[in-house]
Amino acid sequence: KQEVTQIPAALSVPEGENLVLNCSFTDSAIYNLQWFRQDPGKGLTSLLLIQSSQREQTSGRLNASLDKSSGRSTLYIAASQPGDSATYLCAVRDAGNMLTFGGGTRLMVKP
Amino acid sequence: EAGVAQSPRYKIIEKRQSVAFWCNPISGHATLYWYQQILGQGPKLLIQFQNNGVVDDSQLPKDRFSAERLKGVDSTLKIQPAKLEDSAVYLCASSRENEQFFGPGTRLTVL
Numbered sequence: 347k348q349e350v351t352q353i354p355a356a357l358s359v360p361e362g363e364n365l366v367l368n369c370s371f372t373d374s375a376i377y378n379l380q381w382f383r384q385d386p387g388k389g390l391t392s393l394l395l396i397q398s399s400q401r402e403q404t405s406g407r408l409n410a411s412l413d414k415s416s417g418r419s420t421l422y423i424a425a426s427q428p429g430d431s432a433t434y435l436c437a438v439r440d441a442g443n444m445l446t447f448g449g450g451t452r453l454m455v456k457p
Numbered sequence: 458e459a460g461v462a463q464s465p466r467y468k469i470i471e472k473r474q475s476v477a478f479w480c481n482p483i484s485g486h487a488t489l490y491w492y493q494q495i496l497g498q499g500p501k502l503l504i505q506f507q508n509n510g511v512v513d514d515s516q517l518p519k520d521r522f523s524a525e526r527l528k529g530v531d532s533t534l535k536i537q538p539a540k541l542e543d544s545a546v547y548l549c550a551s552s553r554e555n556e557q558f559f560g561p562g563t564r565l566t567v568l
Contacts, residue, residue: 377555380557382559387564388562389461389548389559389561389562390548390559391559392556392557435499435500437499439555442512442513443488443505443552443555443557444502444505444513445490445500445502445557446502447499447501448499449498449499450497450498450499
């Protein structure tokens with residue numbers, strides 16, 4: 347059974363810092379990995395999707411990497427802003443299009 | 458294109474009462490999912506539909522939860538009777554290929 351773990355569970359940083367969120371998964375037989383953002387009381391917004399054959403994806407200040415063999419992914423956020431404050435969720439997809447989520451990292455960026 | 462729609466957005470009930478949630482997926486998306494997200498945790502898949510057939514309901518507490526997707530479009534999730542531990546956000550998602558799109562969720566509070 348796939349298990350996804352995210353570290354840290356919570357993170358508070360001053361504005362402008364670069365930061366790294368970590369995600370690990372137990373079964374490397376994944377189809378892709380997706381990073382989501384969730385604002386309080388809202389649904390999930392997809393940030394980046396990395397196919398199993400890819401090593402990384404970039405979108406603006408966000409960069410996600412994937413090391414499938416070691417079961418790890420990182421989400422790098424450059425020059426953090428208060429608007430980045432949210433919960434970040436990592437999810438891995440199997441061949442049956444089922445997503446298994448981690449517990450999330452709650453990020454607070456202070457002005 | 459319009460996103461995944463869910464209603465109601467919020468619901469407060471007493472334990473042992475019944476409740477139903479509605480989801481309208483993105484047009485053309487054959488696959489529909491219901492997730493339960495307990496506060497502070499990542500979403501957990503309850504049931505997956507492909508058109509109007511169930512693909513996976515292994516984590517659905519079938520003694521009290523039921524779901525249907527008539528005509529392969531809209532879906533309803535019902536809880537009868539509700540327990541205190543059912544308090545959570547219920548998220549609906551849909552997909553056509555390998556990416557899921559999420560609705561805003563329904564926040565259920567059971568008193």
